[in-house]
Amino acid sequence: MHPVVFVGAFTLLGLLFALQEWVSIHSWNSHIPITFQLLIAAWCVHYFLLGTIFWLLWRWLGHHIQTASLMCMATRILPLSLAASVFEEMIWVAVFPQLPIGMPRMTYWHRLAFHLDSDTVDSLVMFWAVFFLLRGIGYYQLYRETAYAAVQLETQFANAQLRALRMQLNPHFLFNTMNSISSLMQTDIAAADKMLEQLSSLLRITLERGDVQLIPLSDEMEFIEMYLAMQDRRFSGRVRQEVYIEPDLYDALVPAMILQPIIENAYTHGLSRLDRDGLIAIDVRRNDAMLSISVINSGRGLHLESSNGAGRRGVGLANVKDRLRLHYGNGQAFTIEELAHGKVRVALTLPLQFSERPTRQLTGYGV
């Protein structure tokens, strides 16, 4: 609290007491010959002094206000409060020698004894009221800070987890592709070159995207289309690719690189087992307030996979699941099921959110 506010509040309190006394003097018709100005000055100075002294004490006590034990309060702070009250009264009595009014002339010490008699309890009450008020505020602030730190920590942890999960995807995919290029280099230079260009394009847009977790679906699909084109080359047209997206969903937000592991799985565990007529179908629709993404691939079903695939499919998909949970908590769903004829469907449902700002796109017109 700013000292001006603190001392100002005390002085205001003094002013209120002065007004109260003025009203009571007049309504009881007491014949105390005191002027309004003197009354105001006396009360205001009294409380101004109290405020100043208390303020200095709080500054000096600092965090002891929060930590003081009952013992400490009784043996140290109680005497302190008495001393502060007496000290304040001593200054005040020196400032107002004309008070008390209507009494025979008294010495300084007499006046001090007279005023201490009537004011000490008030001063002590003020002291302890402020003491406990500050103690309470301190506790509240501490509580707020702890809660805030906990929230911060939680967010940081979730972010770190998400970053780590995203990092797992890229190297896996990156090195597999580099291995393919390395293999192609021996046999088909042009094809290796083409794949290297595709990989560069993929890396370029991935690097550009940086650390952003949620991206518009159009950006995610741009990446997926490039990835599909690369897979299409590898599978030399054995797999038909179908993509359907409701056009008003292009700006919907999805976790970056959420689809790539699903599609990679569809190829490695399903489509690679077929020598012809493969199909991969990506379908994105609105479902009330949710976004539904489904990836269907033809293959040999889930059972055969688990018997000889040794749960490899699990790693990439577990990662997808974790990321969905971290982003949306219970507001999302992830299912994997076997359809007829060995087809497998992976379905994601997540809350439909749109980016507040559309992605900045480089587009220019001219000659």
Place this chain on the structure above:
Amino acid sequence: MIHTVLADDEVLARQKLRQLLRNEPEIDVVGEGATAIETIELVRATKPQLLFLDIQMPGMDGFDVATELCSDTNVMPKPHIIFTTAHDQYALRAFEIHAMDYLLKPFTQERLSSAVDRARKEILLGNQQPAGNSATGQTGSRYTTRIVFKSRGRIVFLPVSDIRWISAEENYVRICTQNETHLLRETMARLEEKLDPDMFLRVHRSSIVNLQHVKEVRTEADGEYAVVLVNGEKLTMSRGYRSRINGWLTHS
């Protein structure tokens, strides 16, 4: 033959370009520059029609070279410039100074061929490289002839004549060319305004067609109209737009 100069500070980059260009008919590499200064001198001496220019070179960069050559009255005609670079952030600037194309490294023979084909066409037609760095259309036409955008990690300088049709998808438009489609965040109204109405026609609330690729307008069984393209693709047409295409059909 088309006299060509290559400029890149990296030997391997020049070597790759030279090798790929061997497969391109009518391209004759007359010199290679490793720095901006060297390149400018080479262009002054050999007066090539085509210049492959790296952007980041020690000292002056590719844009400095282009500016220098533009203001040099001794260099006539100006060479057509194809930028080759690892960075995509200069694409708009390259487009504005009328570069022919913008190749992101590493590029394939295929991608290089498409750039060279376009340059070859321009050079054989005797079209001059538009002089000056300003983008103000010296042709006086207020319509765009090229569009630049990023698509699938590549920079595309697309001549509008390559567009077959454009369809609206909410806040996006899909631009279809012979082999590819590109999704752009753009509105139909803004695109329509940029395109020459003698070349492009709005046939539906959500489609624009390039008239050069239209074969016929057909009445479908249900009484609706359809625009049939040369390659067999069909676009539905709104009644309200029917009169617009009639005018064009009677014209040709």
